[in-house]
Amino acid sequence: MASSPDKISPELPVVLILKPPEVFKVHEELFCQRFHFLRAWESTLPTDQFLTTYAQSIQALFCNSFTPIPAHVIRLLPSLRLIVTSSVGVNHIDLHECRRQGIKVANIAKVFTDDVADIAVGLLIDVLRKVSAGDQYVRSGSRIWSDFPLGYKLGGKRVGIVGLGSIGLEVAKRLEAFGCIVSYNSRMKKPSVPFLHYANVCELALNSDVLIICCSLTEQTYHMINREVLSALGKHGFIVNIARGSIVDEKELVRCLVQGEIGGAGLDVFADEPNVPDDLFELENVVLSPHRGVFTDETMWECYELVSGNLEAFFSNKPLLTMVHNDD
Amino acid sequence: MASSPDKISPELPVVLILKPPEVFKVHEELFCQRFHFLRAWESTLPTDQFLTTYAQSIQALFCNSFTPIPAHVIRLLPSLRLIVTSSVGVNHIDLHECRRQGIKVANIAKVFTDDVADIAVGLLIDVLRKVSAGDQYVRSGSRIWSDFPLGYKLGGKRVGIVGLGSIGLEVAKRLEAFGCIVSYNSRMKKPSVPFLHYANVCELALNSDVLIICCSLTEQTYHMINREVLSALGKHGFIVNIARGSIVDEKELVRCLVQGEIGGAGLDVFADEPNVPDDLFELENVVLSPHRGVFTDETMWECYELVSGNLEAFFSNKPLLTMVHNDD
Incomplete structure (x- = not known):
């Protein structure tokens, strides 16, 4: 199921992942049937170079709260229009820069x-x-x-x-x-x-x-x-x-x-x-306890559905399921 | 604190125990300040002989649900007037025989x-x-x-x-x-x-x-x-x-x-x-779990207070705190 970061499958919408969120690891097979993931963490290129290489194809990014998305990452991705985070909190994302660039943000609401x-x-x-x-x-x-x-x-x-x-x-x-x-x-x-x-x-x-x-x-x-x-x-x-x-x-x-x-x-x-x-x-x-907070079968499934549902909605120009309101 | 089964302290009311309930082990010191316990389980005598020996002094018996109190034990104790059990259930006690002999029964209600x-x-x-x-x-x-x-x-x-x-x-x-x-x-x-x-x-x-x-x-x-x-x-x-x-x-x-x-x-x-x-x-x-159901500090204390309170009430001719109604 693993797709190579070097070739972009033409049929599936492209989504960037810097580091894989837990829900991605749990439901990787299902995710990969619906999206083509650019896997920065598996690349031998330095992250910035990886991002520059694929910048034109990257409209969507999937992360969790353990991967900061600072302004300089966002600026390397001029086509970026959506960040989906598999977390409730969004303070790992530079929301100000998202606003400036017209990038929408979706979280997983209260699933956890x-x-x-x-x-x-x-x-x-x-x-x-x-x-x-x-x-x-x-x-x-x-x-x-x-x-x-x-x-x-x-x-x-x-x-x-x-x-x-x-x-x-x-x-x-x-x-x-x-x-x-x-x-x-x-x-x-x-x-x-x-x-x-x-x-x-x-x-x-x-x-x-x-x-x-x-x-x-x-x-x-x-x-x-x-x-x-x-x-x-x-x-x-x-x-x-x-x-x-x-x-x-x-x-x-x-x-x-x-x-x-x-x-x-x-x-x-x-x-x-x-x-x-x-x-x-x-x-x-x-x-x-080994940080078990949200790691149940049922919640990982719900989280998968919400992340993939938000990505799907974005790529079909439909309203996001759980958009974060990002006003000043 | 252990009192010998051979000598009965004249100052304290006498209470028989066949086998020690958990709450007795936990609060033995406090129990022994208020009552003189006849300890059948520590005696070298066979139980029946122990009971016969002390029968005249035994007005009260303290047990839990793990110690059956059958009719033949009750019949060996003609002075018995009260059985206090540190359990909710009382089906280890022959209630019919208690009724016949006019013996009251007290439990620990809903403490557990x-x-x-x-x-x-x-x-x-x-x-x-x-x-x-x-x-x-x-x-x-x-x-x-x-x-x-x-x-x-x-x-x-x-x-x-x-x-x-x-x-x-x-x-x-x-x-x-x-x-x-x-x-x-x-x-x-x-x-x-x-x-x-x-x-x-x-x-x-x-x-x-x-x-x-x-x-x-x-x-x-x-x-x-x-x-x-x-x-x-x-x-x-x-x-x-x-x-x-x-x-x-x-x-x-x-x-x-x-x-x-x-x-x-x-x-x-x-x-x-x-x-x-x-x-x-x-x-x-x-x-x-090692049968932990009721073993909290707070509940053992409440149980001690209820058992000793029932015994105290009985020896002072006051109403029992938690009498079991033993009608047909």
Whole structure:
């Protein structure tokens, strides 16, 4: 199924990929039946030279949030008219340059929201109730089950959600069904939600048994969960991170976990993936997840349909399915 | 803190224990500050002889559902007036004989419901989203995270609850927040619930992606989840059991899992605990839990307070906190 970057199949619309998004790897065969992909990552040419070589044929580009699309890349592609990203966020794309050049942007809307919220709750139950540790305990052949340590109850826990966007709201909805008491931190109080708002994340931590990190990584949120916040959360407090590793000061988090200054953690994301701090491997009060947030069969399928549907719509001059409004 | 069964402390009310319930082990020190326990399990005497020896001093007995209290034990204890069990169910106690002898029975009401429902949902998320397998994957040092297999989405899954008692209802409430579609099997349709009822468990399995076993173990439910039901559930179907191991034909379940005839399982209970079939240890699509259903810090504390509160009430001639109504 792999198509060579050197020959362009005349029958299929041409789409540039700089680095393959996960959904492309999962559904490559299907994608390649509908589009001819120019595979910059497989070329021996330097990227800029690759782009210059094929610039005239490239009207559409497919990326995800791990591949920045800066202005200088966009300027190398004068025929570019569409960028489709298999992510919700679009801040890896220079939207200003897209506007200048009349390039449309499509994302995958809220396809990922439920899966990420589910894994957040799964990691919380796992770390509180010691599910993964219990699984290892049984598999190790241990037979004195009464020696296995007690877990902690979900009901009544004060859960502080850091960043109450669409994922945070879905996490809140699920945790209310478990009898958790939800509050949140965000820059602005949201008038339409029934949860207590804390303008200060440290104050949220001080009043929470659990912090769940659901915000975007920005300059403002980089290392927002620092020593002070972790110390406010305290030694009986738990943290779940399903957002981005660098929102948490990972060195401080590891130190707090090793020294028992917080109770435990469920982590789907890390500062330098796939590198995970060695010290965490020794701990039974952490659950380590290989960035599984959105990786379900069903969601990868939905994502494939939305990406290919947007490309198809573009090449047939139909309205995009999930266009990002890119106004000032 | 251990008190000898040979000498009865005159100051504290005397309570018989045949085998120590978990909550007794967890809070033994506190229990022993309030009551003098006669420890049949520590005695070198045969149980009947132990009971006969101390019969006159025994007005109260503390047990859990793993210690049967049959008529012949009750008849050996003519002064017995109260049985407190740290379980919801009381069918391990000969209630007919209790009635005959005017013995009151107290249980721990619904203290355990939420914890068991939580672990059911936790096991379901874990097996669908491969949380424990992912934790092992990261801990093993694997760095090619994109090689880790996709999980499955919770939203939209048709979940069949086998036994819609208080635990089943709490499981349903939680799973609705995840967008699951709940139906159930029970002998009688429950008029007050909004879920689809199947009178036949096989038909429920046929129309479900997931079965969650929440019923009691009785003669009728023993091996109810047999080859036919598992086959109806099918190779993309998942099973979660938080009730009792023997409700499922475990040999058939293991065979179906090994041969890929069902999709996976999350098991908190087994037919012959703590023995777990060896074949399960090799599988990545099962989560094995050492019967953790109710073992949280908070619930063990609540259970201690309820058991000791019932004993205290009895010895002070006050009404029991959670008396079981034992009428014909």
